Amino acid sequence: MSNILEVHKVVKTYGNYTALNEVSLTVPKGSIYGLLGPNGAGKTSLIRIINQITLPDNGTILLDGEKLQPKHIQSIGYLPEERGLYKSMKVGEQCLYLAQMKGLSKAEAKKQLEYWFDKLDIKGWWNKKIEELSKGMAQKIQFVVTVLHQPKLLIFDEPFSGFDPVNANLIKDEILELRDKGATIIFSTHRMESVEELCDHIALIHKSNKLIEGKLNDVKREYRSNTFEIGILTDNVEGLMYDLTQKFQVNPAHFKSLNNELKLEINLGTATSNELLHVLTQRGQVTHFVEKIPSVNDIFIQSVSQ
Amino acid sequence: MSILTLIIKREFISKVRNKSFIVMTFLSPLLFVALAAFVGYLSTMRSGVKKILIHDESAFFTDEFKQTDQYHYLNFSDIPLQALKDSVAAEKYEGILFIPKSADNKSLSEDIQYISNESPSASFIEGLQEVIGKKLTTSNLQKAGLDTLAIANAQAKVDINLTKVSGEETVKGLNEIKVIIGGAFGYLIMMFIIIYGNMVMRSVIEEKTNRIIEIIISSVKPFQLMMGKIIGTSLAGVLQFLIWAIVGSILFVIASSFLGMQMSSPTAEMAAASGSDFSATAQLYIREMSNLPVATLLISFLIYFMGGYFLYSSVYAAIGAAVDNETDSQQFLLPIIMPLILGVYIGFFSVLSEPHGTIATVFSMIPFTSPIVMLMRIPFGVPWWQILISVTLLFATFFLVVWFAAKIYRVGILMYGKKPTWKELYKWLKY
Numbered sequence: 001m002s003n004i005l006e007v008h009k010v011v012k013t014y015g016n017y018t019a020l021n022e023v024s025l026t027v028p029k030g031s032i033y034g035l036l037g038p039n040g041a042g043k044t045s046l047i048r049i050i051n052q053i054t055l056p057d058n059g060t061i062l063l064d065g066e067k068l069q070p071k072h073i074q075s076i077g078y079l080p081e082e083r084g085l086y087k088s089m090k091v092g093e094q095c096l097y098l099a100q101m102k103g104l105s106k107a108e109a110k111k112q113l114e115y116w117f118d119k120l121d122i123k124g125w126w127n128k129k130i131e132e133l134s135k136g137m138a139q140k141i142q143f144v145v146t147v148l149h150q151p152k153l154l155i156f157d158e159p160f161s162g163f164d165p166v167n168a169n170l171i172k173d174e175i176l177e178l179r180d181k182g183a184t185i186i187f188s189t190h191r192m193e194s195v196e197e198l199c200d201h202i203a204l205i206h207k208s209n210k211l212i213e214g215k216l217n218d219v220k221r222e223y224r225s226n227t228f229e230i231g232i233l234t235d236n237v238e239g240l241m242y243d244l245t246q247k248f249q250v251n252p253a254h255f256k257s258l259n260n261e262l263k264l265e266i267n268l269g270t271a272t273s274n275e276l277l278h279v280l281t282q283r284g285q286v287t288h289f290v291e292k293i294p295s296v297n298d299i300f301i302q303s304v305s306q
Numbered sequence: 307m308s309i310l311t312l313i314i315k316r317e318f319i320s321k322v323r324n325k326s327f328i329v330m331t332f333l334s335p336l337l338f339v340a341l342a343a344f345v346g347y348l349s350t351m352r353s354g355v356k357k358i359l360i361h362d363e364s365a366f367f368t369d370e371f372k373q374t375d376q377y378h379y380l381n382f383s384d385i386p387l388q389a390l391k392d393s394v395a396a397e398k399y400e401g402i403l404f405i406p407k408s409a410d411n412k413s414l415s416e417d418i419q420y421i422s423n424e425s426p427s428a429s430f431i432e433g434l435q436e437v438i439g440k441k442l443t444t445s446n447l448q449k450a451g452l453d454t455l456a457i458a459n460a461q462a463k464v465d466i467n468l469t470k471v472s473g474e475e476t477v478k479g480l481n482e483i484k485v486i487i488g489g490a491f492g493y494l495i496m497m498f499i500i501i502y503g504n505m506v507m508r509s510v511i512e513e514k515t516n517r518i519i520e521i522i523i524s525s526v527k528p529f530q531l532m533m534g535k536i537i538g539t540s541l542a543g544v545l546q547f548l549i550w551a552i553v554g555s556i557l558f559v560i561a562s563s564f565l566g567m568q569m570s571s572p573t574a575e576m577a578a579a580s581g582s583d584f585s586a587t588a589q590l591y592i593r594e595m596s597n598l599p600v601a602t603l604l605i606s607f608l609i610y611f612m613g614g615y616f617l618y619s620s621v622y623a624a625i626g627a628a629v630d631n632e633t634d635s636q637q638f639l640l641p642i643i644m645p646l647i648l649g650v651y652i653g654f655f656s657v658l659s660e661p662h663g664t665i666a667t668v669f670s671m672i673p674f675t676s677p678i679v680m681l682m683r684i685p686f687g688v689p690w691w692q693i694l695i696s697v698t699l700l701f702a703t704f705f706l707v708v709w710f711a712a713k714i715y716r717v718g719i720l721m722y723g724k725k726p727t728w729k730e731l732y733k734w735l736k737y
Contacts, residue, residue: 015733051524053720070527078524085409089320097316101309101525265472 002239003062003182004029004153005050010059012045017241019045021208022059027153027186027201028214032179034199034216034295035188038304041205043188044081047155048187051078064152074103075283079150081158081188083142085130092126095145102149116144120170135162142162143171147178155186161196202296211303216296223299226268227292228251228276231261234284243279247271261287312590317509317538322545331546332386335553356400356534359390363407364414366445370437373405377430379403394423401426411442411449437458485658488682491607492653495614495677496646502543502615503622503642506535507635510626510719519719528716535710536619558658603684606693615679617707618642627718628726628734650676661686671696671704710735 002100005027012020019043022052022075027033027075037043048054052063052073061068063075082131085095092113099109119125130138139162156175162169175198187199194203203213212219230253244250244266253265270277273291280286294302321327359382360371371379380399382390390402401422408414418438420426447454510532513519520532533579652675656665668679670688676696680688703729717734718726726734 013483047718053520053523073525076524078521080517080524082517082520084521086320086512086518088324097312098521098525100312101522142521236415 002029003027004064005048005186006019006062007046008060008062010046010056010061010172012042012049012054012056012173016206020049020056023205023210024059025203025210025213025265026259027184030179030182031201031246032036032185032187032199034195034202035186035205036195036300037205041252042208043205044157046205047078047080047157047186047188048176050155052074055094064164074149076151077102077146077147077149077154078154079142079154079159081161083139084142089128090126091128091133094130095141095148098145099148101281104149111149112150113144117140120144136164136167137265138153139163140167140171143174147174151183153184153186155188157188158190158205160189160191167299184186192295192300195296199296206299208282212299219299220273220293223294224291225294228266228268228273228281228287229255229263229288229290229292230266230276231255231258231259231263231288232280232284233261236283237262240283243283247279248276257288259287263288265292310530310537311527311696313531313534313543314538317535318541321505321509321539321542325467326696327542327546330540333555335550335557338554343657357398359394359399359402360403360405361385361387361390361402365407366414367405367438367441372439391421394421398425400424405438411446413475415439417443444465484661484685485654485682487603489650489653490655490687491603491681492678493650493703494613495607495681498543498547498611498651499615499618500643502539503619505543506619507622507626508632509535509539510623510715511629511632511635514627514630514719528719529712532620532623532712532715535623536616540615540619603681606684606697607681610677610681610700611696613673613697613704617700617704619675620626620704620708624714624718627715628731630719645674646678649675653679653682657682657686661690665694673697673700676700 005025007025009022009024011018011022015226016046016184018184023046025035025046035043037045045054049056050068051299052070063072066072089097095113096106096109099112100106104112118124120143121201122137122144125133125137125141130141143159146156154175159171159175163171169251172194175185175187187195189195200216202212202216202219204211214222232240239263241250244264248269248271249267251265251267252261254265257263266276277286277289280289310433337467354377355378357378357380358371359380360367362381362383366721384443387402387404390399393399394402401420404419404421405414406417406419408417416440420431420434434455444454447457478683528533593721621642625635625642629640649669651670652665654667656663657679660666666679666683670692671682677700680693701714713735714731
């Protein structure tokens with residue numbers, strides 16, 4: 001089985017409101033899967049269903065080929081967006097409690113905790129109360145609690161909120177390491193740059209429906225518009241512009257460069273890049289020639305505002 | 307360890323470790339005993355002797371008023387009323403009983419006045435009226451030419467002796483004792499429900515405001531969490547009650563050995579006064595007390611206690627889940643507290659007058675009042691089938707309510723921001 005999670009036509013309604021309308025997802029094993037969507041799109045509803053917090057009205061969910069059932073709680077680690085800890089409980093006790101709820105024995109939980117406390121450099125916190133910790137410190141504890149029971153599937157909802165850049169980087173590295181060790185990560189966030197950086201698969205949910213799903217590169221390929229950014233040094237700007245507008249759609253472009261060249265954004269339409277290059281080389285010296293690849297941000301905004 | 311025991315353990319430990327719990331546990335018996343001692347001390351204190359002036363123009367009642375510890379009566383019939391009024395106004399004396407000269411007893415009975423700065427107590431005035439009334443009655447009888455002595459001898463004083471069918475002699479006032487025992491148990495249940503139900507609610511709200519709920523709920527079922535909370539909190543409560551019972555009885559022993567000296571003297575006097583009669587009555591009381599269905603009482607206390615507590619605290623848990631903070635919970639709490647208070651009132655008023663009357667019987671069946679009312683009835687002897695129906699109803703309702711509460715709980719714990727209305731709660735049931 002190469003897919004860790006298969007969501008098949010899941011429907012969830014709250015009264016008259018449809019939160020999920022026949023949403024299907026396929027999450028391949030070992031991937032970092034970005035679950036994107038504007039606020040209120042239905043991401044949290046879906047995540048809660050995967051975590052068996054709520055039940056779907058319709059549809060099936062397979063985890064590692066098996067129908068989702070209570071024992072799978074132990075195979076999933078979930079870091080919700082709205083997260084917190086018992087304020088007056090000590091760090092160590094709290095971690096042990098939460099780990100045991102995930103089915104770990106006390107001894108095993110202790111062993112794992114020692115490993116993680118050591119790794120994240122938070123050894124001295126064991127007997128501190130949560131209310132004595134800063135927000136970022138509490139976030140670290142939450143991260144540990146999420147991954148402690150070595151789940152096959154990790155679901156992070158906005159994992160980086162509340163972390164300073166140093167700790168965010170630390171957590172990012174831990175996530176990548178967990179992936180390398182064989183875990184699959186579902187990653188729900190509004191931070192497109194971290195999606196760009198981490199995810200290899202994405203899905204976009206908008207207004208209770210899934211709009212896009214696939215490998216990040218496939219999606220990008222699908223959304224590419226055959227547009228190139230070029231920079232050219234030429235004496236005869238008018239002649240060049242005449243040639244270009246005959247064949248292509250031309251817009252001014254903005255990018256950083258060292259030369260004082262003419263910067264253009266050119267949509268090829270049905271033509272090939274060689275044809276463009278041909279025109280350009282006849283008129284001047286090409287200093288910049290890059291295909292404009294749509295960013296996740298572009299794709300997100302484009303599909304949501306459609 | 308199963309997840310339920312894990313939750314119970316955590317709830318129990320977090321309650322027991324709480325500073326206010328520790329303080330309350332050890333301080334309340336002290337406070338209670340201190341309060342009782344204070345009240346006892348206050349009741350031994352007498353306010354000073356009150357001097358009542360009698361201005362009797364008829365010279366008819368002068369010797370009728372007997373001096374008591376509290377009231378001294380002084381005959382000032384010779385001094386003008388105005389002078390007496392002045393001295394009362396100057397607060398030298400408590401008041402004046404003014405008896406004017408009158409043509410006949412009829413008008414006299416209507417013309418007597420009591421003049422004072424502060425309004426007198428009702429019992430004091432009743433006392434005066436009784437003395438004057440008696441004297442006037444005697445006078446009336448004599449005027450009518452009747453033999454007052456013969457009438458006095460003809461007055462019959464009846465004292466019915468209570469006996470059971472079994473032939474044993476019983477004592478009056480036992481009903482009161484029964485009500486007090488049943489009432490104490492019923493009251494205890496009410497207090498426990500309110501205190502620990504609130505604790506359950508607060509602990510649910512705490513999880514919501516801490517936002518830990520979603521982490522917890524991704525590992526356990528909401529129902530397990532709710533039951534764990536209810537049981538864990540009740541165990542903490544039981545522990546607290548046990549400590550109170552132990553500390554309380556130790557303090558009671560200490561206190562009574564201190565007070566014992568003072569207490570014993572009036573008792574001894576009373577015993578001496580009534581002679582062997584008193585000790586016989588005391589023995590009767592003790593025998594009656596031991597005849598109370600103690601085993602039934604204790605077992606049913608436990609059953610009703612559990613049933614009532616679980617019933618109410620699951621409602622408390624549902625309320626906690628429905629709201630975001632304690633202030634919002636008020637509107638939902640009223641319907642919980644009402645039946646509890648109703649139960650106590652019905653217990654004290656209707657069970658006392660008619661332990662097996664319709665009202666008492668009906669409310670000892672209704673699940674929301676039965677833990678309190680039935681416990682008050684049990685000392686009077688309740689047919690076993692009534693207890694059976696009542697307990698069955700209680701537990702059936704308990705399961706029903708837990709089911710509803712769990713539904714509201716399940717939806718409510720993940721709802722933030724808005725204070726729900728009753729209508730919305732109803733909608734949640736259908737999610």
